[in-house]
Amino acid sequence: MKKFFILLLLILTFLNSSNYIKHIKESPLNKIVDFYVYYETTKDFFNYGLTPYFAVLPKVKSEGQYFIYPPTFLIFFSPFAAIPVNIAEKLWIILNIFLFFLCGYWFTTKILNIKKTSQKLILFLMLYNFNPFFLCIFVGQIDMLILFFLYISFYFIIKNRENFIGIIIGILTLIKLTPIIFSLYFLFKRNLKAVGWLILTISVFVIISFLIFPAEIYYDFFDAISTVNENSDRYIMPLNKSIFGLLGRMFLDNRLFNAVIINSPSLFYFFYFLVFIALLTIIFLRRTKLNNLEIFSLVILLSVITLPNALVYSLIFAFPAILIFYSKIKTARKLLLFCLIFLSITFHYSLYSIVPFGFAADFIPLLGNLILFNAIAFNIS
Numbered sequence: 001m002k003k004f005f006i007l008l009l010l011i012l013t014f015l016n017s018s019n020y021i022k023h024i025k026e027s028p029l030n031k032i033v034d035f036y037v038y039y040e041t042t043k044d045f046f047n048y049g050l051t052p053y054f055a056v057l058p059k060v061k062s063e064g065q066y067f068i069y070p071p072t073f074l075i076f077f078s079p080f081a082a083i084p085v086n087i088a089e090k091l092w093i094i095l096n097i098f099l100f101f102l103c104g105y106w107f108t109t110k111i112l113n114i115k116k117t118s119q120k121l122i123l124f125l126m127l128y129n130f131n132p133f134f135l136c137i138f139v140g141q142i143d144m145l146i147l148f149f150l151y152i153s154f155y156f157i158i159k160n161r162e163n164f165i166g167i168i169i170g171i172l173t174l175i176k177l178t179p180i181i182f183s184l185y186f187l188f189k190r191n192l193k194a195v196g197w198l199i200l201t202i203s204v205f206v207i208i209s210f211l212i213f214p215a216e217i218y219y220d221f222f223d224a225i226s227t228v229n230e231n232s233d234r235y236i237m238p239l240n241k242s243i244f245g246l247l248g249r250m251f252l253d254n255r256l257f258n259a260v261i262i263n264s265p266s267l268f269y270f271f272y273f274l275v276f277i278a279l280l281t282i283i284f285l286r287r288t289k290l291n292n293l294e295i296f297s298l299v300i301l302l303s304v305i306t307l308p309n310a311l312v313y314s315l316i317f318a319f320p321a322i323l324i325f326y327s328k329i330k331t332a333r334k335l336l337l338f339c340l341i342f343l344s345i346t347f348h349y350s351l352y353s354i355v356p357f358g359f360a361a362d363f364i365p366l367l368g369n370l371i372l373f374n375a376i377a378f379n380i381s
Contacts, residue, residue, distance in 0.1 A: 002332075005339055009125040016129050035092050035140025041067045042074050042081035051217060053224035068224050069142075071217045072174040072209050089140070096137040096144045100127075103144075103151050107320065111154050111293070112327045123323065130322075131346045136313035146172055146179060147316055150300065153182075154320060157292045162186075166194035170201025181303045184280075185296050188287050241365040242310035243275050276306050279373065286377045294376050297321040301373045305366065318345055318369055325376055334380065341375070344368030 041052035052067040052074065080088045104127040108114045114123060127133070136143050149172055153165045166186065172179035186194045236248030251268035283298050290298075297320055304310050304317050322342060329335050345368040374380070 002335065005335060006122065006125075008339065009122065009129060012129040013125055016131065016134075020134060032089060032093065032138060032140030034142070035089055037067055038069075038073075038077050038140070038142070039081055039085055039088060042077045045074055046078060046081065051220045053217075053220040068221075069176055070174055071213055071221055072205050073176070075205075075209060075212070076175055092140055093137060096140075099144050099148045100133055100137060103148050104319075107151050107154065107323060111151070111158065112323060114327075123326075126322070126326070126342065127319075129346065130316070130319060130342075132313055132315035133319075136316050139313060141313050142176060143313055143316055146176065147319070150182070150317065150320065154293060154296065157296060162189065162191055162292075163194045163197050166191075166197030167201045170198045171205075173198075173202060174205050178303060178307055178309060181307065182296075182299055184283075184302070185299045188283060188295055188299070189292070239311045240308070241312055241315060241369075242304065242308065243306055243366060244272055244308045244310070246363060246366055247271050272306075276302075279305065282374075282377050289379070290377070293324060297324050297376055298373060301369060301376075305369050305373065312365075315345055315365060315369075318372065321372055321376060325372060328379075337371070337375065337380070341368050341372045345372070 044050040045052050052069075080092060083091075104124065105120075108120060108123045114120055133144075149168050153168050156162060156164045156168075166183075169179055169182050172182070183195065183198055186192075186198070236245050236252055238245075238249075240246075240248070247268050251262060251264045251271075279302050283295065283302070287295055300317050301321050304314055307314075322345070325341070326338055329338055344364045347364045347368075
């Protein structure tokens with residue numbers, strides 16, 4: 001079975017290499033949409049005092065992009081906005097590629113303590129063939145940087161320095177709101193000190209931002225969040241691979257994807273919160289049977305499975321859980337299960353134009369994450 005898995009990875013390597021080369025030849029630097037949102041909005045704010053919210057940039061207008069990051073994001077991104085865009089975009093991609101390889105190697109050698117060269121090669125091929133990484137890099141997303149800090153958080157768990165994770169999650173929340181869900185780990189571990197560090201970190205940076213920015217920017221920020229939340233199309237578009245997106249396409253009036261089963265917001269919220277509470281309950285009940293790395297992995301998977309903005313590139317957050325599950329496999333049958341999980345989570349080329357097959361394609365990555373969640377929670381290895 002292990003030889004079959006290696007053969008599978010080699011086949012994927014050939015196929016993905018062809019796709020990567022084709023994509024690079026088609027000038028990917030013109031397609032890093034998210035980077036342009038970050039760059040132009042940050043530059044316009046510091047140079048001209050223009051609010052980054054509700055701005056429609058010519059380069060990304062057709063993509064329907066919004067800047068909905070906290071005002072403190074502008075502080076973190078300002079070094080890139082201070083240099084010419086043609087240099088900044090290249091540096092941003094280089095940084096993402098560097099973090100891509102650094103994170104994978106560091107995690108496997110320091111966290112999983114992999115020593116054998118053959119095992120390192122297999123893990124490298126898994127990393128290389130995990131398609132969401134490639135998409136994340138070449139749309140210029142910020143999630144690769146977030147994943148880097150999550151890997152550091154795993155290291156602090158091993159070293160019994162979980163209070164530092166509170167600082168890390170605080171910083172990540174100031175860059176992008178969704179990492180606040182990772183703090184659920186502290187509630188499962190009853191670590192109030194880490195929660196205190198989290199609150200302190202956020203408070204300090206918000207106070208600093210108030211000294212730098214006009215107070216109106218926060219009003220604009222909350223107005224932007226409210227506006228985007230009212231525009232359900234942003235969260236139920238086909239690129240959304242979470243249970244939120246799937247249920248939205250089933251039960252909401254979706255103007256982007258004509259496959260609504262029944263227009264019922266009540267059913268949408270009922271099933272969404274049912275899944276969210278069910279996954280939380282599983283973590284709570286199983287927390288005494290799992291080690292801290294597994295609990296933290298489940299919390300991260302919870303965000304990938306349920307959060308409204310868990311788009312395709314957000315699937316990279318599932319990769320630490322994939323590695324942890326792989327490191328525990330003992331039997332050929334469980335390796336087959338792992339192969340199915342790995343292939344399903346990397347799958348994102350959905351047949352949207354062929355209804356109802358689009359639903360099946362949409363569900364594949366979500367199904368993989370749900371199976372992975374339960375495989376870790378119930379020690380299926």
